[in-house]
Amino acid sequence: QVQLVESGGGLVQAGGSLRLACAASLSIGSIVRMGWYRQAPGKQRELVAGISRGGSTNYADSVKGRFTISRDNAKNTVYLQMNSLKPEDAAVYYCYARWYNNDYWGQGTQVTVSS
Numbered sequence: 001q002v003q004l005v006e007s008g009g010g011l012v013q014a015g016g017s018l019r020l021a022c023a024a025s026l027s028i029g030s031i032v033r034m035g036w037y038r039q040a041p042g043k044q045r046e047l048v049a050g051i052s053r054g055g056s057t058n059y060a061d062s063v064k065g066r067f068t069i070s071r072d073n074a075k076n077t078v079y080l081q082m083n084s085l086k087p088e089d090a091a092v093y094y095c096y097a098r099w100y101n102n103d104y105w106g107q108g109t110q111v112t113v114s115s
Contacts, residue, residue, distance in 0.1 A: 002031070006106040006107065007109060013114050016085050016113075017084075020109060022034070022036070022080075023076060024078075028077070031099045032052065032053050033050060033053070033097070035048070035051060036049050036094070049063065050096075066083050086113060088113075093109050094106055094107075
């Protein structure tokens with residue numbers, strides 16, 4: 001079992017920045033893939049960014065150049081640095097981990113962007 005705890009959400013003005021953190025309950029060096037998804041009201045959950053155990057990353061087109069995913073193995077934490085935030089980035093952001101062919105999710109953290 002993997003427990004994931006997100007933090008760092010909040011209210012920010014358009015153009016501002018936030019950094020989300022996802023702390024895992026075990027060594028993330030053993031987790032094949034981690035990432036961030038988001039879900040806005042009335043919309044499906046969508047992938048924002050992912051990072052593999054080897055460090056390769058991928059991003060949704062809508063956030064490329066603005067968001068950066070990273071991992072700190074020593075802290076068992078994955079981060080999502082979000083810059084130049086737009087109102088359309090507002091959503092609940094969920095941390096995700098794939099570990100031994102099972103998917104795990106955090107409880108979500110709310111990001112609100114005011115225009």
